[in-house]
Amino acid sequence: MNESLGALHELSGPQMRAMAESVLARLIPHIESLRTQPALGELRDAPQQCRSMREPPPAQGVPLDDLLAPLFEQWVPESFNSAGPGYLAFVPGGGLFPSALADLIADGVNRYTGVWQAAPALVQLEANVLSWFRTWMGFPPETQGILTSGGSMATFSAIVAARHKLLGADLRRGVLYTSDQAHHCVLKAAHLAGVLSDRVRMIESDEQLRMRVDHLAAMIEADRAAGLRPFAVVSSAGTVNTGAIDPLDTIADLCAKEELWHHCDGAYGAFFHMVPSLRPALSGLSRADSLTLDPHKGLFLPYGTGALLIRDGQALRAAHGAHAGYLPPLADQEFYDPSQLSPELSRPNRGLRVWLPLKLYGSAAFIEALEDKHRLAKRCANALAQLKGVEVFAPPALSLFGFRVHSSNEATKAVLDRVNAKRRVMITGCTVGGTFYGRVCVLCFRTRAEHIDACIEDIKEAIDSGL
Numbered sequence: 074m075n076e077s078l079g080a081l082h083e084l085s086g087p088q089m090r091a092m093a094e095s096v097l098a099r100l101i102p103h104i105e106s107l108r109t110q111p112a113l114g115e116l117r118d119a120p121q122q123c124r125s126m127r128e129p130p131p132a133q134g135v136p137l138d139d140l141l142a143p144l145f146e147q148w149v150p151e152s153f154n155s156a157g158p159g160y161l162a163f164v165p166g167g168g169l170f171p172s173a174l175a176d177l178i179a180d181g182v183n184r185y186t187g188v189w190q191a192a193p194a195l196v197q198l199e200a201n202v203l204s205w206f207r208t209w210m211g212f213p214p215e216t217q218g219i220l221t222s223g224g225s226m227a228t229f230s231a232i233v234a235a236r237h238k239l240l241g242a243d244l245r246r247g248v249l250y251t252s253d254q255a256h257h258c259v260l261k262a263a264h265l266a267g268v269l270s271d272r273v274r275m276i277e278s279d280e281q282l283r284m285r286v287d288h289l290a291a292m293i294e295a296d297r298a299a300g301l302r303p304f305a306v307v308s309s310a311g312t313v314n315t316g317a318i319d320p321l322d323t324i325a326d327l328c329a330k331e332e333l334w335h336h337c338d339g340a341y342g343a344f345f346h347m348v349p350s351l352r353p354a355l356s357g358l359s360r361a362d363s364l365t366l367d368p369h370k371g372l373f374l375p376y377g378t379g380a381l382l383i384r385d386g387q388a389l390r391a392a393h394g395a396h397a398g399y400l401p402p403l404a405d406q407e408f409y410d411p412s413q414l415s416p417e418l419s420r421p422n423r424g425l426r427v428w429l430p431l432k433l434y435g436s437a438a439f440i441e442a443l444e445d446k447h448r449l450a451k452r453c454a455n456a457l458a459q460l461k462g463v464e465v466f467a468p469p470a471l472s473l474f475g476f477r478v479h480s481s482n483e484a485t486k487a488v489l490d491r492v493n494a495k496r497r498v499m500i501t502g503c504t505v506g507g508t509f510y511g512r513v514c515v516l517c518f519r520t521r522a523e524h525i526d527a528c529i530e531d532i533k534e535a536i537d538s539g540l
């Protein structure tokens with residue numbers, strides 16, 4: 074494709090094919106070489122680079138190849154290789170290629186999946202996916218859900234639903250509880266939902282960084298005594314810091330007794346519930362009133378796919394439903410209508426990018442991959458625990474754990490810097506109450522034993538070289 078396109082006419086068949094071929098000719102070799110690409114790209118002078126990219130709106134078109142060249146040769150490589158097998162940082166996922174094809178189809182046909190009537194069968198595919206999630210998470214049949222752009226938006230809609238159902242118009246007295254290890258999206262979601270920071274309690278966590286339910290109970294009692302209205306608890310099914318899982322069953326018991334809404338943040342951990350051997354670690358998850366899931370993590374999909382499940386589907390609808398005279402009459406409630414269950418109206422067809430890979434591979438392949446990531450994380454934690462000077466914070470219940478070197482923040486940071494400078498793997502850390510932990514998170518479907526061994530080797534070498 075060496076010519077610019079000119080007017081916005083429909084492209085001819087051969088033109089469309091040629092454009093798609095140009096893209097695939099770059100994309101497929103890129104994906105094939107992920108294994109040999111560095112785990113983090115060269116980010117020389119990012120501010121300078123970004124400043125140099127600023128430009129006025131393009132009045133004339135340029136040929137596709139001229140646009141693809143810097144994209145694939147420069148801009149993509151200048152980033153964390155968040156799709157690669159050596160990416161053990163933050164929370165990876167990888168991005169399954171069939172989802173990219175599903176997006177191509179979704180964008181190519183560009184049918185409207187914001188309201189049920191516009192594309193009932195396509196919307197039903199999304200409903201099917203949500204009902205599969207419900208089954209895997211052990212939620213009851215009346216559960217409703219919604220596919221979102223990510224875990225943050227799922228958590229937001231859950232808090233809005235809980236607030237609407239339990240507080241009505243009495244917003245200001247409502248109090249929400251979470252732990253000091255909760256993901257920062259919980260605070261953000263509470264704030265956006267009208268629960269301001271002076272009404273969010275960050276409950277202290279125990280020595281394993283799980284929410285202390287005795288403190289939670291005491292805080293609820295104190296708030297009630299002060300005339301406030303406790304309404305929701307947000308627990309974690311795997312924290313982003315160290316993978317700690319809150320005592321979900323005990324929290325569920327307390328919420329039942331106190332008549333509070335229990336939302337569980339499973340953005341990192343929930344999909345491990347699909348693995349029978351790991352289900353006991355997540356015991357109580359199925360009892361939550363609502364659950365955040367992140368298919369772009371635990372189902373290895375590309376970024377932009379989160380999900381929410383809500384036991385009381387009517388509460389989700391009551392908080393988000395709206396109608397206008399110019400739209401088709403509302404669908405029968407038997408059918409899933411995204412516009413009635415989320416803040417969005419027009420939206421991307423998110424169902425297809427989940428549905429296609431699940432149907433293509435079948436759930437057994439995902440269960441096997443999740444089990445494998447758990448085993449690899451254990452292999453890594455066990456090997457690190459053998460190294461002199463290394464202390465593994467807690468063996469990985471799922472596929473994420475923290476570690477420290479020489480019980481020192483500086484030494485731990487120095488090890489991370491040296492490991493990342495080698496660029497075979499990328500690991501990141503977190504600070505918890507002044508203590509810095511290195512963390513290893515294994516959740517890219519491409520990660521294999523050889524990458525874990527490279528991680529162990531590079532950490533060992535960094536320590537042996539003296540700090």
Ligand SMILES: *Cc1c(COP(=O)(O)O)cnc(C)c1O
Pocket residue numbers: 164222223224225226256258311312313338339340341342367379
């Ligand atoms: C990733 C993550 C989130 C936020 O989800 P996004 O998809 O990034 O919006 C929330 N909680 C936990 C535990 C996470 O790992």
